Amino acid sequence: MTLDQIETPAALIDRPRMMRNIERMQTHMDGLGVAFRPHVKTSKCVQVARAQRDAGARGITVSTLKEAEQFFTAGFSDILYAVGMVASKLPRALALKRAGCDLKLIADNLESANAIAEFGRLHGETFEVWIEIDTDGHRSGVKPGEARLIDIGRALNQGGARLGGVLTHAGSSYELNTPDALAALAEQERAGCVHAAERLRHAGLPCDVVSVGSTPTALAARHLEGVTEVRAGVYVFFDLVMRNVGVCDTADLALSVLTTVIGHQADKGWAILDAGWMAMSRDRGTAKQTHDYGYGQPCTLDGAPLEGYALAGANQEHGILASTGQPDTDIAARLPVGTRLLILPNHACATGAQYPVYHARSGEGRIEVWERFYGW
Structure with missing residues (x-):
């Protein structure tokens, strides 16, 4: 097949550019000593996710349960569903778990945490749940110092659910465009999520995973002390927004x-x-x-x-x-x-x-x- 034989419009991937992007991110994460869990919502494509895994990624992040189902069928088992869970979606999550998927859920409120735990107890299952932390006021999450963080953690530690860790997404990084500003937000993201993890542990709750990430902050991070993994998605292709942010050409x-x-x-x-x-x-x-x-x-x-x-x-x-x-x-x-x-x-x-x-x-x-x- 040649370009002349493709009916337009069509979406094209430049594979050499994609592979350079994958290698760049993975090398940076390896140098910082953290695991890397790509967000595959950008490509939603098995071949792309396999290239990320082959380069050293550990697990994937998805934005829909359909993605989780399709990537699990394609051979990916370590999957984080990084959108707040609600009760109506729990039967699909249960089906994935019982099929052998190592599925992680997230929550940022007591209602969802209680619903997950209750559903797990009712069906004799234990869901691993991470608490979403708000480190920049961009979107969802619990602020690192809020009292309800501990309440949510306790709700996820009484059977039917297991508190697996905390995660955050510094989405406001898309609004920045200088290396110093991006590095400062990367540190704010890291410090806030680590602080939340330390508060949970001080309360006697488990918190093994500290997961941070956005493409700009992942590439701008200078150290990741206390972080166990990083997530990023659009880096695999990049785009004009990222070009304006300054993390790619x-x-x-x-x-x-x-x-x-x-x-x-x-x-x-x-x-x-x-x-x-x-x-x-x-x-x-x-x-x-x-x-x-x-x-x-x-x-x-x-x-x-x-x-x-x-x-x-x-x-x-x-x-x-x-x-x-x-x-x-x-x-x-x-x-x-x-x-x-x-x-x-x-x-x-x-x-x-x-x-x-x-x-x-x-x-x-x-x-x-x-x-x-x-x-x-």
């Missing part, structure tokens, strides 16, 4: 969308593509960053960016490629109908989610089709 982005020029509005300086927001997603994560890429950065087929151009607009199936400066009234001659381009995405997770398969391209130009999981 454009040449590191391993996911792109293959698209075709289907027309022009020459007076406006537009080239019309067959990749709209259904192909790229509606994620405009770079809009508030230092460089706004619109809906994506156009590139030639060899991955070289078309400097001064962006996917400036998008309808459902139409993308508008335009100059970021003065309108390019010669764009029809520069990019004639039928021209194929690559578009680098703002958010690799969101763009990947638009496709049932990836087309993975090797350095020699060989292309393989890799299936992608989807749904909940």
Whole structure:
């Protein structure tokens, strides 16, 4: 298969770039002396997860129980379901456990902790549960110093459940863009999660695992004393948001969308593509960053960016490629109908989610089709 034989739009993985990204993260984690548990929600692809495991990753993180089921079927057994558990989902978690999956759940409130423990006791099972810690006010979790942390820990230590550890995600790192700021947040993330673990242990509760992570803080961390594992996901592909954060270069982005020029509005300086927001997603994560890429950065087929151009607009199936400066009234001659381009995405997770398969391209130009999981 060649690029010319792929119907557009299509999601392409640059395998050499992906492998360099995997090696970079794993080497950094090995140097810091911690286990690495990749978040496979970015790719939702067995071949990608296997490459991460082969490089040294231990276990995986998932964002849906369907991912857990599909990756378990594919041979992954050490799985963290990193979204707060609710009672209605416990039967699926039970089925995974009884099938042999080493599934870990998370909770950040007493109601969920009690529901997990009660369900476990009712079915003669013990669920391993980690408490989610809020170290940056970004989203979910218990603050490290809150009194209810101990109450949740005790609820998970009375049969039906077992307190396995604590975890946190410094998602506010996506809002930063300097090495010093990222390093400071990485330390805040580490210190907060370790403090929560120490409080639980001081209360006589077990807390074996201290799990931290986001792609920016994982790469910015200078030491991880007290941490047992790190989680990160988007690093495997990177994207334009991460490029603005400063943890990668454009040449590191391993996911792109293959698209075709289907027309022009020459007076406006537009080239019309067959990749709209259904192909790229509606994620405009770079809009508030230092460089706004619109809906994506156009590139030639060899991955070289078309400097001064962006996917400036998008309808459902139409993308508008335009100059970021003065309108390019010669764009029809520069990019004639039928021209194929690559578009680098703002958010690799969101763009990947638009496709049932990836087309993975090797350095020699060989292309393989890799299936992608989807749904909940």
